[in-house]
Amino acid sequence: xxxxxxxxxxxxxxxxxxxxxxxxxxxxxxxxxxxxxxxxxxxxxxxxxxxxxxxxxxxxxxxxxxxxxxxxxxxxxxxxxxxxxxxxxxxxxxxxxxxxxxxxxxxxxxxxxxxxxxxxxxxxxxxxxxxxxxxxxxxxxxxxxxxxxxxxxxxxxxxxxxxxxxxxxxxxxxxxxxxxxxxxxxxxxxxxxxxxxxxx
Numbered sequence: 001x002x003x004x005x006x007x008x009x010x011x012x013x014x015x016x017x018x019x020x021x022x023x024x025x026x027x028x029x030x031x032x033x034x035x036x037x038x039x040x041x042x043x044x045x046x047x048x049x050x051x052x053x054x055x056x057x058x059x060x061x062x063x064x065x066x067x068x069x070x071x072x073x074x075x076x077x078x079x080x081x082x083x084x085x086x087x088x089x090x091x092x093x094x095x096x097x098x099x100x101x102x103x104x105x106x107x108x109x110x111x112x113x114x115x116x117x118x119x120x121x122x123x124x125x126x127x128x129x130x131x132x133x134x135x136x137x138x139x140x141x142x143x144x145x146x147x148x149x150x151x152x153x154x155x156x157x158x159x160x161x162x163x164x165x166x167x168x169x170x171x172x173x174x175x176x177x178x179x180x181x182x183x184x185x186x187x188x189x190x191x192x193x194x195x196x197x198x199x200x
Contacts, residue, residue, distance in 0.1 A: 015051070016048075016051055016052050016185060017182070017185070019047070019048065019051035019059040020048055020051070020178075020181040020182045020184070020185040021177055021178060021179075021181060021182070022059045022060060022063075022181075023043075023044050023047050023048050023051075023059050023063055023181040023184075024044075024177065024178065024179035024180060024181025024182065025177070025179075025181075026040075026043075026044075026047075026060065026063045026064075026067075027040045027041070027043070027044045027063075027179070027180060027181060028176075028179065030043070030067060034082065035075060035078070035079065035082070036071075036075065037078055037082070038074035038075050038076075038077050038078025038079070038081070038119060038122075039067050039070050039071045039074040039075055039078070040067065041074065041078070041119035042066065042067075042070035042073075042074040042119045042122045042123040043063050043064075043066035043067035043070060043074075043123070044063065044119075044180070044181060044184050045119055045120045045122075045123035045124070045184055045187075045188070045191075046062065046063075046066035046070070046123040046124075047059050047062040047063035047066055048181065048184050048185050048188055049123070049124075049188050049192070050062045052185065052188050052189075066123065070122055070123065073122060073129055073132070074119060074122050076129050077118050077119065077122060077129055077132060077133065078119075081111065081114070081115060081118070084107070084111055085111065088104065088107060088108055088111060091104050092104060092108075110137070112151060113136075113137060113140035113141065113147055114133070114136050114137055114140060116140060116147055116150045116151060116154075116187075117135075117136035117137075117139050117140045117147070118132060118133065118136040120187070120191050121135055121136055121139070124191075124195065124199075125198075139194065139195075143194045146190045146191070146193070146194045149190055150187050150190060150191075153183055153186050153187065154183055157175075157180075157182075157183050160175055161175055
């Protein structure tokens with residue numbers, strides 16, 4: 001059967017891609033209230049990791065279970081990110097004051113570093129909220145190469161979205177369907193490698 005064998009790398013990759021798309025759609029639906037984005041991100045990380053590692057259970061079932069179990073803590077973790085994001089958006093768009101550039105850039109970088117790690121750690125470890133925040137920034141800085149790689153993946157996706165919006169709007173639907181679920185699927189191997197010493 002070759003590459004069409006269920007155990008082949010091709011079929012496993014295709015299965016993981018399908019699971020990532022399913023999870024992405026679930027993330028879009030459960031993120032509509034905005035305050036639930038944190039729980040959606042944590043559940044997405046958990047469900048996609050389980051799919052990639054072949055833990056079974058089904059992407060939808062794993063996602064729903066992780067969404068429920070992470071809801072309270074992930075929501076508490078997310079709300080400060082939401083408020084700071086609104087403040088940064090206002091600062092970048094409205095407060096065009098040159099002396100503020102350094103502060104805006106620094107806060108934006110801190111936000112991005114924390115965002116890349118917080119919900120992945122929430123999905124992977126059982127910790128108090130404050131410990132998860134602290135660990136997110138510790139890992140974000142000490143594993144900076146991994147952080148940069150994840151940021152680069154997200155930047156490419158955002159670049160594709162913007163380019164598609166202006167140059168090929170018909171491609172937007174495919175990008176939205178693939179969405180952040182596929183970005184998480186690309187993040188997972190990087191995260192697992194970085195976290196391996198702490199998972200034993």
